[in-house]
Amino acid sequence: MTDRDSTGKPQALGYEARRILERVEVEGIDLIRFLYVDHGGVIRGKAASRPRLAERMRTGIGHTVAMMAMSMLDHLQEVAGMGPVGEIRLVPDPATFVPLPYAPGAASMICDLRELDGSPWAACPRTFLKDAVAELEAEGYAMIAAFEPEFTLGRRLPDPAGGPDRLVPIDDSLCYATTGFDQAHDFAIKLVRTLQSQGLGVEHYYPELGHGQQELSIRYAPALFAADRQVIYRETVRGVALRMAMWASLAPKPIPDQAGNGCHLHVSLWDRKHQHNLFSDASDRYGLSPLAYRFIAGVRHHLPALVALTCGTVNSYRRLAPRMWASAYNCYGMDNREAPIRICSPMAGSVAASTNLEIKPSDSSANPYLSLGAVIHAGLDGIRRGLDPGEAVDVDPATLSEAERTRLGAHRLPATLDEALDALEADELLMEALGPLRRNAYLAVKRSEAKDFAAEDAAFEAFHHFRVF
Incomplete structure (x- = not known):
């Protein structure tokens, strides 16, 4: 099977491309969505038809540069x-x-944004993560990562008072209660089977604290594929819900008076052959290697700026408050769920392999390529400079005095998107890593969102976030 390049010369397609072309014919797939994530955190794309797929896999689909300057509104x-x-x-x-079982006749692929000559475009978010992974590899490391999303399952209903539509949860069950399992059972089974058919291994599932809130985690993967899986996951959760006449939202606070939806980011560094977890050291009090502590220190150092990328919307900061188990103060600790960096207890029988860090101030409104790439740059900075993370915190930092938090460096993280963007603009390392075009676009988009939502009420904010994320 061949295609032709711009000169008309026949060009052989790769094995993966040939396999896909055969598969879409056999499975009767008529539209293939070419997806990307923009600076607003929105998944967007265009679709190629089956007869044109061979050509479009080689040439790509044309797209205006302006779309990466579009906000979530x-x-x-x-x-x-x-x-x-x-x-x-x-x-x-x-x-x-x-394939997209919830959209019969459709499939999807995730895209890189490229110049007309095929080179990476300076604002491509997936390339940003690829470059960060390459920097890790140059130092002898590989990252294994997993996104751990929560979402709210309900129905989109008109507001009786005439305001914006509301998300009404499917249940009012208690956290982890079996009534929650039962009420969401049909959806959960459908979602699990769909994810598994797409090659995303499901780890575990349970009803969470908020009304209608669900948590379903998928298997970890090398960094780039972990971010790709987060995109597929987001699409699948919403797609399955829509086919079942429901609405699923991964927005941080789709219902203002209910628990927020996080998307905790789990990371560990391995050797380039993925044989040894370089974060693990059985002789340490917390089971961590010196490398892991330096990585923690780098993340802590850049955390005020990082949250502008890991918690990328106005709605995110309704969740990032003290006593919300969402980490409002800059610290780390062993199984401390009020710490933004949690050292996770390893699994018995697999201690070395399962040692990892959890980055808690992270949610699904973020562009996963920018958020994970930025975490890599921050951690690498701590490794390269040999930074010290300071003392671990084994209590809720909100219970400490201001003087004690100051001693521990447990300063309050940004409380608004604007504050986080200020910290990002002041962070030379992350601004340099993002590059001129990407950082200018990101800051412009996010500043506009902060301004637009500041002029509206909570109902307007909740509506526009639950309908998009």
Whole structure:
């Protein structure tokens, strides 16, 4: 099977591409969605038809540069290099191909954003993570990661008072209560089977604290594929719910008076052959190696700026408050769920392999490629500079005096998106890593969102977040 390049010369397709072309014919897939995540954290894309798929897998689909300056409210921002003039290509990665059982006749692939000559575009978020992974590899490391999302399952209903639509949860069950399992059972089974058919291994599932709140975790993977899986997961959760006449939202606070939805990020560093977990050291009090402590120190150092990328919406900061188990103070600790960096207890019988860190101030409104890439850059900075993370905190930092928190460096993390963006702009390392075009666009998009939502009420904010994320 061949295609032709721009000169008309026949060009052989790779094995993965040929396999996909055969599969779409056999399975009757008519539309293949080419997906990417924008600076607003929104998953967007275009779709190729089956007859044109071979060509589009090679050339990509044309796309205006302006879309990476679009906010989650579809307000286009003025960003140099992202105006009405200019074209990029959505070029799919065949390794990310998955069918969409909740959308019969459709499949999807995740794309890199490329220049017309095929080189990476300076605002491509997936390339940002690829570059961060390459920096890890240059130092002799590989990252294993997993996103751990929560979401709210309910129905989108009109507001009786005439305001924006509301998300009404499917139940009012208690945290981990079996009534929650029963009321969401049909959806949960459908979701599990769909994820597994897409190659995403399910770890565990349970009803969480909030009304209608669910948590279903999938298997860890190398960093790039972990971020790809987060995109597929988000699409699948919402798609399955819609096919069942429900609405699923991964927004941080889709219902203001209910528990927020996090998406904790689990990370560990391994050797490049993925044979040894370099974060593990059985002789240490907390089971961590010196490398792990330096990584923690780097994340702590950059955490005020990092949250602008890991918690990327106005709605995120309704969740990041003291006594919410969402980590409001900059510290770390062993199984401390009020610490933004939690040292996770390893699994018996697999202690070395299961040693990992959990980054708690993280949610599904973030662009996963930017958030994970930024965490890598922050951790690497701690490793390269030999930073010390300070003392671990084994209590809720909100219970400490201000003087004690100051001694421990457990300062309050940004309480608003604007505060987080200020910290990001002041962080030279992360700003340099993002690069001029990407950082200018990200800051413009996020500043506009902060301004737009500041002019509205909580109901407007909740509506626009639960309908998008």
